[in-house]
Amino acid sequence: MTIASVLRESDSAASFDLADVSAARRARVDLRLRKLLPPADAAPLPLIGAVRDICLRPGKRVRPLLAMLSSAHFGGDELAALDFGCALELIHTASLVLDDLPCMDDAIMRRGKLTLHRRFGEDTAVLAAVALLNHAYGVIAGDAMVEIETRLALVALLSETVGFRGLVAGQFRDLRDPEALRDEQTLTSLNDQKTGVLFAAAMVGGAMIAGADQAAQMRARLFANRLGLAFQLWDDLQDFVSTSEAIGKDVRKDDDRVTFVTLWGEARTRATIAETIEEALASFGDPNCPLALYVLNLFHYAGYGG
């Protein structure tokens, strides 16, 4: 079974069974997230309630799974990257809460329910996001499964990932850069800052936890870069073709925006997703390794082509 055939056969789920590659791992991440958050009866109750609510809504947990699979791929312990992966999920969740705010995307739905500010108030949403980002650093600092030097390197990696050249810059540019100037090159760099950087942190961090050398970390980064692009293309496509009920968040929010779908049309976007995944997987050699299977599964599970 080739990658291309899997991607073509996206409607025939019965022809291969990849679901269990990631379901058990997602369950483990969910359990660990629950444990890493303050208990439901901790004060101040409404803030903790909001934080737990948004974090524990069902999610794909892509970043934690990538971190764990990366660690295993580079010869490390998969579970050694569990807490780091959860820290990434906390940061990802914080970024969703912030992006949804009235002063940003002003979104209504997220992960199948009302956005956090609609449900708990804007002040609570802002404080919950800040607490989540901050908590991610505490989780890494306290991660006894990882060497102290590596933990510190992970803190540095995350700060780069989120900060002035990462997620924050990406979100700012997405809000403020004029639509008229969005060509392929600008969109690629924007997508990289909005999505690619956190995928890269997952892959590179996992490799670091496994003790992989710089060359391997660079391979991990290139893989993440391709995967991030494919994922963002798929996200744009979903926004274009799907319904809010199906994907649990606002759709058609890109109607006034330039995306790869508006630049290229649906067919070319689909073709590019497939090519980009092929490129990513080709760099990893064995198309049957758990990481490759997960990536195939992810795009199938996520409804690629459906």
Add this chain to the structure above:
Amino acid sequence: MTIASVLRESDSAASFDLADVSAARRARVDLRLRKLLPPADAAPLPLIGAVRDICLRPGKRVRPLLAMLSSAHFGGDELAALDFGCALELIHTASLVLDDLPCMDDAIMRRGKLTLHRRFGEDTAVLAAVALLNHAYGVIAGDAMVEIETRLALVALLSETVGFRGLVAGQFRDLRDPEALRDEQTLTSLNDQKTGVLFAAAMVGGAMIAGADQAAQMRARLFANRLGLAFQLWDDLQDFVSTSEAIGKDVRKDDDRVTFVTLWGEARTRATIAETIEEALASFGDPNCPLALYVLNLFHYAGYGG
């Protein structure tokens, strides 16, 4: 010259000259902050501009100075705590930007100019605050003056300080706890979460950088606790007696709120500030050590009794 006499003689500045105890240190912190932030011509320009604007406005730099003086007090190098102190200032600044937001205190003035969201927009203010908090962790991770184990301990300390039991919880409670329930005990715990925790992080972190043992760290924490209370009382008092021009931020914002000034009146609040500082300093032995002189200077410089 006793502490009490200094506090009584607050109008006769000529009778003692403490100003230079902290002026040079403040200048050093300002220079270092400027260097730790992205350069003014870095992209995305408006975001970096907002971040530099709010961080580089004149401030008292209390937390950096406490960290540096704490390190020196416990036998360490004062400058070894400079970057940690700057990280605290970044976090403090982020907390001011967030507290000022329309969905929180909806403030107009901060550090002598318009609040960040009034000047640059709400989206920019939120992203600037998040970037500042996040950058603080990067600064600590990259601080070559501090041992790797200590850096990691500082990350853990900061995450505790900001998070679910620290600044974020304090701000949430301040916004949401009913005024009717604010008695001395509640206000004390609230002030501790809003102000005391970051003073404690400065003192304890400084002690950790100096290699001080647990007992010394506990003394540092108790000192910070007293100082934080005095500082918050003074802040409440300023809100009550001062003008926006004089202190560079909104005043009378507590008019509908219960503070120690409304519970106790002005005279008792002033007396308690003096007592609390005496208690703090008494725990440190020598009333002429740089840390003691700085605290006296701070309350004089800040216009205590003026």
